[in-house]
Amino acid sequence: LAKTTQPISMDSYEGQEVNITCSHNNIATNDYITWYQQFPSQGPRFIIQGYKTKVTNEVASLFIPADRKSSTLSLPRVSLSDTAVYYCLVGDLGVGGNQFYFGTGTSLTVIP
Amino acid sequence: ETGVTQTPRHLVMGMTNKKSLKCEQHLGHNAMYWYKQSAKKPLELMFVYNFKEQTENNSVPSRFSPECPNSSHLFLHLHTLQPEDSALYLCASSGTTLRGGNSPLHFGNGTRLTVT
Numbered sequence: 083l084a085k086t087t088q089p090i091s092m093d094s095y096e097g098q099e100v101n102i103t104c105s106h107n108n109i110a111t112n113d114y115i116t117w118y119q120q121f122p123s124q125g126p127r128f129i130i131q132g133y134k135t136k137v138t139n140e141v142a143s144l145f146i147p148a149d150r151k152s153s154t155l156s157l158p159r160v161s162l163s164d165t166a167v168y169y170c171l172v173g174d175l176g177v178g179g180n181q182f183y184f185g186t187g188t189s190l191t192v193i194p
Numbered sequence: 195e196t197g198v199t200q201t202p203r204h205l206v207m208g209m210t211n212k213k214s215l216k217c218e219q220h221l222g223h224n225a226m227y228w229y230k231q232s233a234k235k236p237l238e239l240m241f242v243y244n245f246k247e248q249t250e251n252n253s254v255p256s257r258f259s260p261e262c263p264n265s266s267h268l269f270l271h272l273h274t275l276q277p278e279d280s281a282l283y284l285c286a287s288s289g290t291t292l293r294g295g296n297s298p299l300h301f302g303n304g305t306r307l308t309v310t
Contacts, residue, residue, distance in 0.1 A: 116298055118299070123282065123303070123304070123306065124301075124303050124304070125198070125284045125285075125286065125301025125302050125303050125304055126237070126284075126299070126301050127301070128298040128300070131298055169237075182227070182239065182299055183239055184229075184236045184237040184239075185236055186236050187236065
């Protein structure tokens with residue numbers, strides 16, 4: 083299983099772009115990278131998923147370099163409601179490959 | 195509404211009690227999961243079920259007993275728990291994509307369990 087490493091915490095002011103980087107040096111060929119957001123006393127919520135290069139949706143962008151040993155979640159113009167813990171997961175999405183292990187995540191605090 | 199419903203939201207039980215947590219998913223998914231999240235700790239994967247069959251038991255003590263009667267329902271039966279078992283218990287589900295792989299996890303909002 084590919085292990086992930088993220089910063090424990092980050093602070094940002096409202097309106098700024100936030101980039102959270104995740105390291106996954108032993109990512110396997112079949113592994114995808116998935117990011118989740120979790121608010122206190124709630125279950126994590128899917129944000130974005132990718133395999134390589136760049137993926138963008140209405141919430142965030144995900145940048146993955148060619149070697150795939152890291153990935154960066156980019157949140158544009160954060161607001162106070164983006165204060166949450168963000169988790170990076172790496173795993174095989176193939177049939178039977180659903181042992182989804184969470185790391186410590188990055189606690190993002192958005193400051194007014 | 196997440197599509198995954200967990201009941202009860204809060205539960206207080208003594209160490210000699212027997213209780214059950216319930217999870218129901220309305221997403222047509224075929225895989226269901228139990229996670230445990232203790233205060234200020236990462237989520238710990240406990241059990242995985244695929245098409246009602248248990249495919250993962252992550253060294254969970256036998257005082258936690260899962261049951262998956264069908265692909266839409268998942269239970270976690272609890273007996274003789276310890277105070278350190280107090281945590282947020284999260285249920286999740288995932289489906290199968292057109293590629294045949296697994297979709298991202300959909301979580302419920304959890305059951306906050308306190309063992310006294």
